[in-house]
Amino acid sequence: MNNFFGYESGDKSFNGRRHVNLVFQVSMSHRFSVPELGEMIFQYRKNKKTEQVVSWIEQSILSKEEVIFFKYLANRYGLSEQEYSSIVGMENIDDMKIKTPVNYNIEESVVLILHLFTAQYLAHQTSEKQHNTFQYNIGVSNNWIVGLGNAMGFTTEQLQNIARIGSPIFMQQDYSSQQSIQNCMIRNEKYILNEIFE
Secondary structure, three states, X not given: OHHHHOOOXXXXXXXXXXXXXXXXXXXXXXXXXXXXXXXXXXXXXXXXXXXXXHHHHHHHHOOXXXXXXXXXXHHHOOOXXXXXXXXXXXXXXXXXXXXXXXXXXXXXXXXXXXXXXXXHHHHHHHHHHHOOOOOOOHHHHHHHHHHHHHHOOOOHHHHHHHHHHOHHHHHOOOOOOHHHHHHHHXXXXXXXXXXXOO
């Protein structure tokens, strides 16, 4: 899947795929923090076609709000239905090399971090409702985001502010449609950039 994400090139045309994949991987890392659930996902993915995996992930693992969120991101970053399916269907799950988009500026980087924290909050909320027999470790995805953010040049304090200001605000809003998510995310992005990176 290196060619799919352009990992061996500096081509910015792959940034949309990389962005959505990073956000999806955060969501799934929360599930993989539970060995039993992670094994169930791996086994299902191994024995099914991509379209079957996508349908199962959307119906059995993700919440309705998460599906809407990921489809919003796919539309925002110009992904085709096939590209979306390749990411959510985890065709790249055996390739452990995950890279950030190429040459993101500060605004684009802030948006990416906000999307990562939003995915984390949604995953935590969903998993607690759907699979409450498991003990999740939100620290896994949180450490992943902080480590990535630090590597991108953000301080831990800045990341904490993005998480505090961004995701909780989003979670208090209507995210039942792509339009409502778009309105909320754009507002949050502007607010964070003005409050933290003014």
